[in-house]
Amino acid sequence: GDRIVITEAIFFAEGRAELMPSATPVLEAVLGVVAQHPEIPYFLVEGHTNTNGSDTFNLRLSDARAFAVMSWLGDHGVPRDRMLSKGFGESRPLVPVEEPDAEAVNRRVEFRVLKVEDIPRDARRLAVPADVGGR
Numbered sequence: 001g002d003r004i005v006i007t008e009a010i011f012f013a014e015g016r017a018e019l020m021p022s023a024t025p026v027l028e029a030v031l032g033v034v035a036q037h038p039e040i041p042y043f044l045v046e047g048h049t050n051t052n053g054s055d056t057f058n059l060r061l062s063d064a065r066a067f068a069v070m071s072w073l074g075d076h077g078v079p080r081d082r083m084l085s086k087g088f089g090e091s092r093p094l095v096p097v098e099e100p101d102a103e104a105v106n107r108r109v110e111f112r113v114l115k116v117e118d119i120p121r122d123a124r125r126l127a128v129p130a131d132v133g134g135r
Contacts, residue, residue: 063087
């Protein structure tokens with residue numbers, strides 16, 4: 001489909017983009033999926049937050065966390081030209097904020113499979129893909 005689905009959470013230090021050691025097995029699982037599917041041209045690492053903090057802080061935090069995940073994957077063998085990252089802050093909750101588990105559920109990282117024409121203009125890259133002028 002259009003997602004790389006993970007069932008475990010990727011944990012970060014509170015209010016920061018520092019990956020916790022407990023994130024390693026989850027990220028290694030993502031590495032395995034990406035390695036098994038070389039036909040995936042690009043994927044977007046999406047960062048999302050809950051509503052704790054200001055909109056501006058949450059947008060910056062989600063962007064930094066998505067970039068941290070993308071950087072980790074690049075450092076561990078995922079071709080850098082296949083990945084992009086983008087933070088969405090609190091703008092795309094999975095559940096309403098009134099739900100008892102909203103804080104935990106809405107704070108997440110997702111992986112979306114992309115085609116060239118679907119790449120968001122404001123997504124961040126570790127490397128420019130060869131088919132759009134990179135080397």
